[in-house]
Amino acid sequence: MALAKRIIPCLDVDRGRVVKGVNFVGIRDAGDPVEIARRYNEEGADEITFLDITASHEERDTTVQTVEQIAREVFIPLTVGGGIRALQDIRTMLNAGADKVSINTAAIHDPNLVSAAAARFGSQCIVVAIDVKRVSEPGSLPRYELFTHGGRKPTGIEAVAWAKKMAALGAGELLLTSMDRDGTRDGFELTITREITDSVDIPVIASGGVGTLQHLADGVTQGGADAVLAASIFHFGEYTVREAKQFMVSEGIPMRL
Amino acid sequence: MTQRVAVIDYGMGNLHSVASALEHAGALEVTVTHDHEAITNADRVVFPGVGGIRDCMEAIRGLGCDQLLEQAITVERKPVLAICVGMQSLMTASEENGGIACLNQVPGEVTFFGNPHRGSDGTRLKVPHMGWNQVVQKRTHPLWAGIESGTHFYFVHSYHVVPKDPDLVVGTFDYGLSGCAALARDNVFATQFHPEKSHQAGLTLLKNFLSWDGTC
Numbered sequence: 471m472a473l474a475k476r477i478i479p480c481l482d483v484d485r486g487r488v489v490k491g492v493n494f495v496g497i498r499d500a501g502d503p504v505e506i507a508r509r510y511n512e513e514g515a516d517e518i519t520f521l522d523i524t525a526s527h528e529e530r531d532t533t534v535q536t537v538e539q540i541a542r543e544v545f546i547p548l549t550v551g552g553g554i555r556a557l558q559d560i561r562t563m564l565n566a567g568a569d570k571v572s573i574n575t576a577a578i579h580d581p582n583l584v585s586a587a588a589a590r591f592g593s594q595c596i597v598v599a600i601d602v603k604r605v606s607e608p609g610s611l612p613r614y615e616l617f618t619h620g621g622r623k624p625t626g627i628e629a630v631a632w633a634k635k636m637a638a639l640g641a642g643e644l645l646l647t648s649m650d651r652d653g654t655r656d657g658f659e660l661t662i663t664r665e666i667t668d669s670v671d672i673p674v675i676a677s678g679g680v681g682t683l684q685h686l687a688d689g690v691t692q693g694g695a696d697a698v699l700a701a702s703i704f705h706f707g708e709y710t711v712r713e714a715k716q717f718m719v720s721e722g723i724p725m726r727l
Numbered sequence: 728m729t730q731r732v733a734v735i736d737y738g739m740g741n742l743h744s745v746a747s748a749l750e751h752a753g754a755l756e757v758t759v760t761h762d763h764e765a766i767t768n769a770d771r772v773v774f775p776g777v778g779g780i781r782d783c784m785e786a787i788r789g790l791g792c793d794q795l796l797e798q799a800i801t802v803e804r805k806p807v808l809a810i811c812v813g814m815q816s817l818m819t820a821s822e823e824n825g826g827i828a829c830l831n832q833v834p835g836e837v838t839f840f841g842n843p844h845r846g847s848d849g850t851r852l853k854v855p856h857m858g859w860n861q862v863v864q865k866r867t868h869p870l871w872a873g874i875e876s877g878t879h880f881y882f883v884h885s886y887h888v889v890p891k892d893p894d895l896v897v898g899t900f901d902y903g904l905s906g907c908a909a910l911a912r913d914n915v916f917a918t919q920f921h922p923e924k925s926h927q928a929g930l931t932l933l934k935n936f937l938s939w940d941g942t943c
Contacts, residue, residue, distance in 0.1 A: 473852075473902060474859040474879060511926070516859055542747045547881060547924050567743050569924065592778035594855055594883045642855060642883075671842065673853045696853060726859040726879035 472724040475690050476516035476697035477714055478549075478675060479704045481506060484523050486532035490701055504539045510704065511544045513711035516726060518544065519572070519645075519699060522552030534566045541567020549597055551645070560587055564595065572645055574599040575618050578625055581639060588640025597675075598641040602629045602662055603649045614662045621649030629662060630669050637670040644670065645699065648678040655681025655702070663693030675699050683709060683717040690723050730755040730937045733769035735795060735813075737761060737776075737786040745775045745810070748923035752933035761790045763798075771936070772799045775923075776812030780837070780886070781824035783812050793830055800832060800915055806941040807915045808870075808933075814910070814917035815888055823886050833912060835890035846903045855885045862898045862908045862920065868943050870909075870916050870935045871897070878928045880908070880920035887919060914941035 482490050487501040499505055507518050520540070522533045530553060537550055550563045551572030560571045577584050577598050588596050603621060606613040614629040633644055646666055648659035658676045667674045676695035680686055680703055689698040703709050715725045732749050734742050736759045746757045758765050766772060774796060776783055787793055796817075799805045809817055821827045821837035829837070844852045864876040887906040890896065898909035900919070909918045916936065922929035 472860075473856065473882075476858050541744055543751070545744070545748050545751065545924060545929060546926050547883075565743070567747075569744070589779075593885075594777065594857070643857065671844075671851070671853055672855070673857050696858065 474516070474724050474726040475695075475718065476675075477686065477711055477718070477725075478517045478519050478697055478699040479510045479515050479711060480519045480521055480677070480699050480701045482521050482523050482701060483533065483536065483552075485529050486536055488705075489523070490705060503536050504543075506705075507540045507544050507548075510711055511546055514715060514727065515546060515711045516697070517547040517549060519549045519551065520568075521572075522550065524553070534562060537563060537566040537568055551597070551599055556583070557587060557590060560591060560595075564591060568595075570595045570597050570643070572597040572599045574601065577636065578616065578618060578627065581635065584636055584641055585639040588642070593640045593642035593672075596641050597643045597645050598636040599645040599647065600629060600633060600636070600666075601647045601649050602659075604659070604662070612661055617649055621652070630665055633666045633670050633674075637672050641672060643673045643675065645675045645677055646695075651679025652677075653702075654679050657681065657685040658689045658693055658695075658698075660688060660693045663689060663695055667694035667696070673697065683714050686714055687718050687721040687723060690718070691721065730771070731769045732757045732771050732773060732937070733766045734759045734773045734775060735761060735766070735792055737783070737790050737792045739776060739778050739783050739786050739812075742775055745773060745923045748930060749773065749933055749937070752930050752937060754937055761792055761795065763791075763795060766795050766799060767803070769805070771806040771939075771941075772796075772808070773936075774807060774809040774813035774816070776810065776814075776816060778812060779824055780812065780815060780821045780827045780829070783816060784827055784829060787816060787830070796830065796832065804914050804941060806936065806939045808936050809915065809917035810923070811884060811919060811921060814919055815886060817915070817917060818888050818890070821886060833888075833890055833895065833910065833915070833917070834892070835888060837886045837888050839886055840903065844903050852903045855883055856887075856900075856902045857883045859925075860900045860902060860908075860920075862900055864898050865896055868897050868911050868916070869939050870911070870932055872935050873931050874928055874935075880918075880922070880925040880928060882908075882920045884919060888917075911943055913943070
């Protein structure tokens with residue numbers, strides 16, 4: 471009897487359509503986030519993360535409608551991230567049916583947004599997304615810093631101290647993405663994952679770089695993550711969520727099957 | 728049996744997921760309300776809750792939802808399902824926010840997991856207790872129908888309830904301690920987990936609630 475580790479498929483959504491490619495057998499419309507969320511739900515996903523990468527503010531209404539549609543028929547936790555800048559954005563997403571919101575760049579510009587959001591809506595629904603890159607030379611003591619704009623813009627903020635600060639301000643969970651690994655399929659950046667999971671008392675989701683089922687297991691057994699997030703290995707139909715969970719069980723990890 | 732459900736709304740967050748899960752489970756009509764008449768007209772009541780206990784209790788009392796619950800539980804004796812902070816609000820008092828008096832519908836306390844919170848083997852456990860954990864059924868109950876003991880449900884909380892009468896506990900979770908996952912007394916059933924977020928098992932529990940006559 472133990473709290474299960476979680477597998478969280480991530481949908482990157484642009485103007486109401488899932489991007490990064492989705493290739494399910496038998497799916498009518500590969501880009502429809504509602505249909506894909508439904509599929510992951512049936513496969514036994516523990517949660518779903520919906521990342522809105524829509525560039526313009528005007529098209530955000532589409533996102534709200536999509537979140538509403540997903541929440542009406544998918545009865546597992548739903549996290550929505552991307553473009554969350556103010557308390558009103560959080561209220562809008564929670565009202566649309568999101569269970570948690572993920573705050574990223576806005577937390578860097580104004581860390582007090584995290585404490586204000588936690589006080590208003592409860593820590594349980596405030597996820598802080600941390601995008602990091604290794605900035606130290608190979609061979610030297612590893613140092614990771616936060617980057618914004620998809621990993622292009624450095625901030626100079628050291629990752630572990632930031633994670634602790636976010637936890638202290640009331641974040642309920644951290645979503646840690648290695649921008650060095652994102653899209654590489656080389657596996658999670660386990661060094662920083664371990665360091666952050668050991669440094670905070672709140673759950674940590676590992677993200678960025680999953681290419682195999684072993685990578686998912688490593689995130690938990692070596693990285694110490696409470697949950698693992700992946701997009702492409704599920705989108706392209708290589709593995710179902712259920713296969714991934716069965717593999718993790720075979721590695722001795724407690725899962726909900 | 729008719730299935731008109733009133734979901735008590737005290738303005739503390741999104742109740743759509745509870746409402747849509749109830750509809751999905753087969754409820755004829757779901758009303759999200761804090762109107763006395765609407766609750767009198769409903770044949771069963773759901774009392775959800777998220778967020779901090781102080782704000783919740785202020786909102787509950789401010790809108791007269793404490794009286795609504797008293798009416799539903801004690802006077803009209805309707806089936807009542809309390810979820811998460813809704814369950815915690817039913818207790819005598821909570822340690823959260825420096826100590827807050829609750830509704831005292833069910834004598835008992837709401838206590839913090841501890842910081843750090845450790846498992847029996849000394850490992851550090853994250854707080855909040857967030858994710859899917861197994862619920863061990865302590866006794867049979869109509870709301871457990873079709874759900875095996877040991878089924879996973881979705882939890883997210885940092886405080887847990889300890890009823891004065893341990894016989895009220897109908898389900899437990901294991902997280903460094905054996906906690907109360909569900910309690911039942913007469914026409915009241917309360918869960919620390921979120922049935923509306925617990926996939927098939929949660930929908931089954933909600934379906935059972937919709938056909939429950941309030942006895943056990």
